[in-house]
Amino acid sequence: MIQPIQPRTVSPGALRLMAAFIGSVCINVQFYRFVRPPHSEIAPTGAEWVGVRGRMRFIGTLFFFLAVASGPASASPDACPGNPDALGTSRVLTISPSEFSQIGSMQYKQTLPLNDHEVVITFDDGPLPPYTNIILDTLASQCVKATYFLVGQMAHAYPSVVRRIYNEGHTIGTHSQDHPLAFQRLSLQRVEYEVDDGIGSVDSAIGDAKAVAPFFRIPGLGRSKTADDFLASQSLVTWSADVVADDWFRHISAQTIVQRALQRLEAKGRGILLLHDIHPATAMALPTLLKELKAHGFHVVQVVPAGDRPKSVPELMASPATDRGAWPTVLTSAHSGDNAMTTRRYHRIKRVDASKRRSAAVFSDAIPRRSKRGI
Ligand SMILES: [Zn+2]
Numbered sequence: 001m002i003q004p005i006q007p008r009t010v011s012p013g014a015l016r017l018m019a020a021f022i023g024s025v026c027i028n029v030q031f032y033r034f035v036r037p038p039h040s041e042i043a044p045t046g047a048e049w050v051g052v053r054g055r056m057r058f059i060g061t062l063f064f065f066l067a068v069a070s071g072p073a074s075a076s077p078d079a080c081p082g083n084p085d086a087l088g089t090s091r092v093l094t095i096s097p098s099e100f101s102q103i104g105s106m107q108y109k110q111t112l113p114l115n116d117h118e119v120v121i122t123f124d125d126g127p128l129p130p131y132t133n134i135i136l137d138t139l140a141s142q143c144v145k146a147t148y149f150l151v152g153q154m155a156h157a158y159p160s161v162v163r164r165i166y167n168e169g170h171t172i173g174t175h176s177q178d179h180p181l182a183f184q185r186l187s188l189q190r191v192e193y194e195v196d197d198g199i200g201s202v203d204s205a206i207g208d209a210k211a212v213a214p215f216f217r218i219p220g221l222g223r224s225k226t227a228d229d230f231l232a233s234q235s236l237v238t239w240s241a242d243v244v245a246d247d248w249f250r251h252i253s254a255q256t257i258v259q260r261a262l263q264r265l266e267a268k269g270r271g272i273l274l275l276h277d278i279h280p281a282t283a284m285a286l287p288t289l290l291k292e293l294k295a296h297g298f299h300v301v302q303v304v305p306a307g308d309r310p311k312s313v314p315e316l317m318a319s320p321a322t323d324r325g326a327w328p329t330v331l332t333s334a335h336s337g338d339n340a341m342t343t344r345r346y347h348r349i350k351r352v353d354a355s356k357r358r359s360a361a362v363f364s365d366a367i368p369r370r371s372k373r374g375i
Helices: 012-035 046-070 131-141 152-157 159-167 188-206 225-233 254-268 280-295 329-336 340-344
Strands: 091-095 118-124 147-150 171-174 237-239 271-276 299-305 347-350 362-365
Touching: 131 159, 131 280, 147 152, 147 159, 147 188, 152 159, 152 188, 159 171, 159 188, 171 188, 171 299, 188 225, 225 237, 254 271, 254 280, 271 280
Parallel strands: 091 299, 118 147, 118 271, 118 299, 147 171
Antiparallel strands: 347 362
16 A cells, blocks of 8 residues: 555645535525425424424535535545645546556557646656655655656666655556667567566565556657557556656756646646656756646646555665765766766657657667676
């Protein structure tokens, strides 16, 4: 089970109950004027009062239950601790692979059933300190829950961060073992390896396979029929996205990431937002992005898989690697090449359309490879 969700600052449930109470009082007064006994110009008899009061109680009770039943199930009266202006997480959406095999309007017909101005925030390619930790700090400060698609190699390298992500209530899916280039060109054998070993590495890092959601995002969104069919056969939900913010572009600024995310979300009205928790610009953009999402009336939805999950997993001591390069030192050193892993994890744009429309671009990124088992 996930940790309790921190809702919006002003509880919609409390407002609903208050409105229902006032409404039921008003309606009961009107109701009494209609149903009052014919002798009501004079004081009603005792028997008449019993009948009128009974009907009034019935109507009031009916409105009370209607008010409670009509609200979102996840609404909670608790505010975000220490931050009354937090964006928060407005509700939890539970999905199963049988209902949602492929989601994300960028590539598939189906997407999540979100209401107007609802957004699902997702992060790919991590974990990678210090950026993942900075992003987790920002999310915690706003009581926002996200969905992570972790790379097997990265989870293997930073298991303590994987467990932190889970224990802070976020959803964890997977994103292949090695994040290969051109996933769309992989053989079935290689697809199986990337998917299965990716899940296995994240399972090992987190220490409990039940903690890992059956959610998979194809690296670089490089879908193919081979990959789609295999993922469906494994009862995995294949996630694409509805909106990207181009945060994998080299030298993109935090300000531009915020602008593109907001503009594209406003254009769609709702959606799954794809970000990456391995980039300094994304970490820098997130505080402003969350603030602007709230200012623009967006509400965050967390997506979880159907079924039980552990409430938490045992924490691990951070490895020395996770302490390397404290923020913000790495922000500059990453660009100057001091952080070899970060500098090698760049994304490239491959045009798939002779018209060179950016919207038709397929992106992929490169990460350090380890030896494959003869694949
Ligand atoms: Zn990726």
